[in-house]
Amino acid sequence: MFQNKRRSSGKHKMNPTPHLSDKTIAVLPFVNMSASEENEYFSDGITEEIINALAKIDGLKVTSRTSTFHFKGKNIRIPEIGKQLGVSTLLEGSVRLAGNSMRITAQLIDAAEDFHFWSETWDRKLDNIFEVQDEISLLIAERLREHFGHFEIQEHLVDIKTKSVEAYQLYLKGRQTFNKWNPEDVRQSIIFYQQALEIDPNHAEALIGLADAHSFLATVASIPFEEGWGKCAELTKKALEINENLPEAYYQLANLAFFIHCNYREAFEHASKAVSLNPNHVESQQFMAFLYTLAGKKSKARAHLDNALSIDPLSQETQFFSGYVEYMTENYTKSLKQLDACLEVNPMNIPVHAVKTLCLLKLGRYEEAVNYFDALPPEIVVPGEKAGSQAIGYALMEDNANAKRTEETLITLANGDDGFTADSYLFLLAGAMNRNEEAFAWVEAAIKKGSPLLLLRYADPLVSPIKKDPRYTEFHHQLFPQDLFDINNEAGKKSALLDEETAAAYKARLIQVFNTERPHLQPDLSLRSLSAQIGIHANQLSWLLNNGFGKNFNEFVNHYRVEEFKQLALNPENAHLTIMAIAYDCGFNSKTVFNTYFKKETGLTPKQFLKK
Known part of the structure; x- marks a missing residue:
């Protein structure tokens, strides 16, 4: 349910310089000024590279691509964009590509008052694309530091990813098509990534893009689950052999560890590594919030969720996580409100529907829960989720006949191919009805066979009736090792640069x-x-x-x-x-x-x- 959820889916008076702590920026999509619209991929790619470069700066909060690209092609005033993104500064620019020559312009804007306080233009050769990106990113970083206050800047923010400009352009085309989030375009992105790798087999970013594409297709059942995630694991491992400092790779490993190997420790360590490499990597911040939530560490979960919301406030994935955390911390009414807001934007969001039915059950709105999936388009209904919510709803309503009938349906689905979802609802049903022996027997069996949904379901509020049983705490400590959370937070504090x-x-x-x-x-x-x-x-x-x-x-x-x-x-x-x-x-x-x-x-x- 949780893997890659994003895929389910005049004069101005100037305010004083922002407070030293107000180090926030959003990079708006650079405008394609080339003669050909086909070069849109290149201006999008430049935008992403600058976002990624600035995101490497510790202490600078950089809005994620998902939220900034929400404004692409839209005529919205700068102050309103800044307000929606919660940033003090915006970077906008343009790219003109002509043969082997390119012109890039960039300007920094005070978001609240909508005035430019710095601009620059670069005329360069395409052969030097990475050097130019590094030069631009460093200069922008310098101007931001002069404007905001202290943060440390590395000597280089953009690394040379490949010696082939053609391979790089194919990689950018792969990114552009992948970001459309549908199976057809993702399959096309695979072609671009493979073409890039034919030119440069050691292009680590193209390998990660290819891994991401396969995990997407596996998640939406466009290819067999094991095939897709197996290929993802293979490609991610190869990418890390080339570059061990890719946060996207560790994020993929975290997903593999959690959903495929049912290993919380490995998932936590990989996600933590991704966040340490890039605190602005929003997917990893979300995943850390998710992991802490399951372990019952509410304050840690909310800290990471707040980071994710500040980095990517307009992302439906981040909004979904917010609703999920509210559900898991038993704020059901607030969760339902957040989930409904997500559905207003995307009524076809499968994970949101799944969590919403759980909320309805916890709020005692059983009739709504058991009939919920009947009102949805059949193509977005997961049979195991429908049967599971009905079985639990009828059981809690004490409608014994329908409870028995839907439980039998749930058991049949659980014994079929890819019955992981239905099987996990059998645990939720046993836990909700205080059938302790049955619930813990399921847990023991799930541990032995490495059920991919064991970790996800174990801490669900629906099983609260069995949480007083001593066995619950024993299994909880086994599934969520407590030593992972005994980390000295003081270790991250930096010492003074001068005595x-x-x-x-x-x-x-x-x-x-x-x-x-x-x-x-x-x-x-x-x-x-x-x-x-x-x-x-x-x-x-x-x-x-x-x-x-x-x-x-x-x-x-x-x-x-x-x-x-x-x-x-x-x-x-x-x-x-x-x-x-x-x-x-x-x-x-x-x-x-x-x-x-x-x-x-x-x-x-x-x-x-x-x-x-």
Whole structure:
């Protein structure tokens, strides 16, 4: 039920610089400016690569592709997009591809006030695509750090994935078709991925794409379950042999461990690894929330769910997980409301229907539960789920005749091919009716044969009547090893980049440089160029500004520019100059930025200051 659920489916007044903790950005789909619409895959690919690159930065919250692509081709105001995504900054751009040449433009926008505070254009050769992506991502990261405050940036954010541009383009075409989430297009994506791998067999990302495609087709029963997941396992293993730092690969391993091998420990370790490699990998955040929920660790589950919701707020998969967690934590009314909201968007969402019937049963709405699947299109009804909800509903209603009839149907389905779902409902039925011996006999048998749904069903609220039995706790500790949760959370805390004595020395050096050499008069001054002037690494300077002065780079530099303006503007020799002429002489290159920082520093507009 839970594998790859996404597949079921004028002038502006500028606010002060965002708080140092408000480090959120969404990358909107880059516009295809090429002559051919067929190059759409390339602009989509550039967008995804920049999202993935920025997502590597610890401390920067980057919205997932699923939510940002929701706005593709839509005419929605920037402030509204920022509000819906819950971000302070947006990145938009365009891509023009012509033969072996490409032009990429990008601009950063304050989401709340809808103004551009940085833009750049790159004209490059396609042969250097990865170097260009790295250059763009690094520059964007630098500008975000200057605007937001401290976070550390690696030397490179984009790795060379293949030496073949043709293989890379085929991989992007595979990604574009796969993201349409239907069997026909996924089969076409397999062709693109295979063509890419024929050119470069060591293209790890294409291997993972191919693995994902096979797991999708197995999940929606377009190919045999074991065949699809077996191929997924083989391809994922090969991809990790090429690149052991792929969060997508560990996410696949987590799914394989949980749903195929019924191994919670391995699933937890793989999902944890994926999150550690990329905290912005939303699928892994969701999976961690799922795993913690099953183990009864509510606060941990909600922490990961909140991360997923902040990364991918418009994703139906994330919304489904939210409804599921509410169900599992016995907030049935809230869960039902969340699930119904999902169905308004996609009435064909099979997992949502499954959990909704469980909610109805727990709320005592038995008549609705037993008749629920009759009102749905037959093609989305899973026979085991229908028979299971009916058997439990009739049993709880004490309608013995119908309870017996539907239980017999459930048993027949459970004994058939791929009867995993029906079989798991037999456990839910036994647990709901407090038939302890029968319930725990099922658990013992499921452990022996490695039932793929044992872990999923064991903690379900429907079996609450048997949870007081000592055997329940014993099996729970066996299925969900408690030592996995005894992790020292302090280990992740980072130490200071500079010791106290060194930091004090660099603070003094920084103040001296600004007072004597006046670098703030340079309009193109950047944190990285200033760090070279001071003789310190850019990451260390960023840390020093935030921790030593309580300011980000822009705030620190523009303070000196404002002070410079105040001196020059009050000098009678400059009376013939306009306000903005003086501001530009002080290093400002934007009227909006000048007015904003001046008001922030003095509490007055420039005109009010001069009159006063």
